[in-house]
Amino acid sequence: MDKVIVAENLSLAYTDNETIINKINFSVNSGSFVFITGASGSGKSTLLKSLYGALKPQEGSLIVGGVEIKGVTKSKLNFLRRHVGIVFQDYKLIKEWTIEKNIMLPLIINGYEKTVTQNQVDSLLKHVRLKHQSGKYPLELSGGEQQRVAMARALSHNPILILADEPTGNLDDYSAGLIWNLLEGANTQLKTTVIVVTHNIPQTMTIDYKHFHIEYGSIHEVN
């Protein structure tokens, strides 16, 4: 089985005197669906940041999609990121762009054709039930709606890896269901590797998944 992520003795820190993640070992198989849980402040978002190269390993090694994150060049990191879809905990939508253009962002960066882009965005807007809002700006949307836009953006370019940080944190059960369906669909139909940080794993999961728990700076698999 191909590994999308391999971490060996990985330590993560923002400052030299406080280590958030301490010498962990874990790997993720290509095409798998992974949940990461842990208490608030345990380092879940921190771990995701290292997976898209925003936070470099303090110690140990981390390989994502065949790219060694430690000492990675800017252009190689950009290449990796163009194939990853991220849902940020704080959404990170571009305020001065419409919803539609926000969802297009990865497609624009990847240089997709206009018609492909438009079709893809229309279909995603329908999936997240935001078709009627497409011309609005992020700040004109509710928190939950913004979260769904962030989800649609992460999926728009059919990435090989999706990193979602509490993608249903602000959603009611119905909207959360839409999100889980989208993620399961990407995983089963496109073989996309999905890593989701969440506080509660949905009871409705129809597919096999792995569950890692972060505690006191280390990570272990829950069975």
Added chain:
Amino acid sequence: MKSIKNHLSLVVALVSILFAIQVFIIVDRAINAYKENLANNYSVIVVAHSSITDAKFKTLDTLVKSVTELSPDNVIKRLNTKIDKRNIELLKVTLPKFYKVKLKHFPNKHEIRRLTKKLLNHRYISKVENFSYNHDSTFKLLLLFKDVITVFTISVFIVTILLILKELRIWQFTHNERMSIMGLFGAPIWLSSAVLFRLAIVDAIISSIVIFGIFSSIASSPWVLEQQENIGIHINIFDAFGDFFMLFGIAISVSVVLASLIVIGHKEEV
């Protein structure tokens, strides 16, 4: 509305820089035109006891542009006409020669002193009248005016750049966010900063057009034309081609440098 506000701050700053520069250019042109006027109207009168050729005058000082001999007829006419013709002819020969010497440009004090000294060194020349005091004060005033305008232009430039740098921090904040987000999705720096450079270039174009409008209307306003007529100088207030492209070039350079500063100062947040 939001987009107008985005543009306004840089456009206003650029317009004031361009305005100050063009005013400086106009003053410089006016002073040069006035200088030329002075040089054209100014001449040194030389009295010599024998004739001196044009060529000889030119070797005496490089400042000499042209020489005309003043005819003694006028002087003689004013004398009593009862003098008979033969004596007049005699008088003509014995009268000293008068020359009007035109200069290449309006001389400063030192140049006048040097010229006078050099001319007087010639053995035929007995007297040099340089009228230096008449024009000197006007000219001094003009040069003072030019100094004032230079200081004005430099201060406007500095103050505006300082204002822009302050504005830059706000810009840095707004643009940083978008650039960071684009970077997180793998956009290379040229793509994430494209919007910024487009904004900078559009603002440079807008301010050049505004300046074009302002100075074109100034240049064609009847009041300005009348004033020029009054002072007796004719200058090109605004060269729709040369001046425009120079100002446009300055606007583009300033805004692109500022945009580059933002891009260089951009840091990915963790």
